[in-house]
Amino acid sequence: MPDVLLATCADLPHGDEDAELLTAALRRAGVDPHWAAWTDPAVDWSAGLTVLRSTWDYTAKRERFLDWVRALPQVANPADVVVWNTDKVYLRDLAAAGVPIVETAFAAPGEPVAFPVDGEVVVKPSVGAGSRGAGRFTADRRSAAAEHAAALHAAGRTVLVQPYLADVDDAGETALIHVDGRFTHAIRKGPMLPAGVAHPVQGHELYVEERIDARAPAPAELEVAAAALAHVRDRFDAVPLYARVDLLPSPAGPVVIELELVEPSLFLSYAADGGPDALSPADLLAAAIAARR
Ligand SMILES: Nc1ncnc2c1ncn2[C@@H]1O[C@H](COP(=O)(O)OP(=O)(O)O)[C@@H](O)[C@H]1O
Ligand SMILES: [Mg+2]
Known part of the structure; x- marks a missing residue:
């Protein structure tokens, strides 16, 4: 068995x-x-x-x-962590705890969706993964953005509206992987929302194809990730077995776009070789699982 x-x-x-x-x-x-x-x-x-x-x-x-x-x-x-983390409204809690997040407006079905007057926006479901249901809209396409939000509402989803953080186009997104509360490695993910494209919320794909490379995080990124994980520890009085903190570059510094505590890819094969005596993230994760059994 x-x-x-x-x-x-x-x-x-x-x-x-x-x-x-x-x-x-x-x-x-x-x-x-x-x-x-x-x-x-x-x-x-x-x-x-x-x-x-x-x-x-x-x-x-x-x-x-x-x-x-x-x-x-x-x-x-744990289940209480999963309940909280399967809906991106948790971003509110991170913000309240002082963790820098992407500026986000939330609208449940039936609530009005507010768009900023200027700038490109992202409209996406609060329960989602693999970029499905996420769309990017320039300021001159507010009606298309509103239609996308209405479609998400019709599917029962709470809608998130965020500014499109365009620095991602060049710098990409940084995902910092943690095992047992300790940072192990990071990757760069290329931008996922080409201009003018909205990924359908009910498509057949599980996820939209991603472009991944190994990346060494900047000190400011490590700091934001540590703050996000400190909130999880305080909130649940537990250290998660695994955690991934996804950050986007912004003019104000790195901000959390997503905190993944449910089913993140951990990109185990992208960890830099730490030398003959260093345990790989896969080995650290295995040891942490063995200890919890
Ligand atoms: N505010 C934003 N600015 C720029 N890119 C974004 C923004 N929101 C989402 N994206 C792009 O869409 C992808 C998916 O969004 P994300 O919030 O991570 O949801 P998912 O749970 O589907 O991964 C991100 O990896 C990023 O490339
Ligand atoms: Mg993501």
Whole structure:
């Protein structure tokens, strides 16, 4: 019987691109891991620890996903963290805690959507992943932006409106990966919203293709990521097993666009080689999972 279940989705039965490194590291750590789709009724989740991984289809069925997570006897990250983190309205809490975030206006279905007079905006759902449902609109296309927001509302989504932070076009997004509260490595993700394109909210793809490179984070980025994780520790009185803090460059410095505590890609294969004695992020993650079992 496996003692750790790695939860994925039915479309990726063997997990995502992190799966091979993670599975091998877990075996080295003396753990017998087993991949299973969270929607598979045949799986017995009571066997041991469930680690959430590539459960990327949850955004279309969040309530069912949260019911499933709450019913698990042991899960990382914990259910209360997952409930909070599956809806980007958590950005409000980060802002209230003094963590710099992308300036964001929120509108639940039925609430009016306010657009700034000037500038390009991003309109996206508060429950979403893989860039689905996100659109970018110049100031002269406010009616298209409003239509996109209305479509998201019609699908039951809360809408987020943000300025388009154009520095991403050259500098990209920085994702800082943490294991057990410690920074392990970072990657650069290229811009995901080409001008004039809105990704459909109900498409067939699980995610929009991404361009990834290894990146060394700047001190200011490490500082913002640490502040975001400090809030998580204070809020839940727990150190998350894994965390990814996604930052965009802005004129005021790096700002949080997303804090990923549910099912982030951890880009384990992009970690710089720390030398013969250094543990890789995959090994650190495996050791942290083994310790929680
Ligand atoms: N305010 C913004 N400014 C610039 N780019 C953005 C903004 N919001 C989203 N994007 C682009 O869209 C992508 C997806 O948005 P994100 O908020 O990360 O949602 P998801 O959960 O779908 O990853 C980001 O990786 C980024 O490239
Ligand atoms: Mg993102």
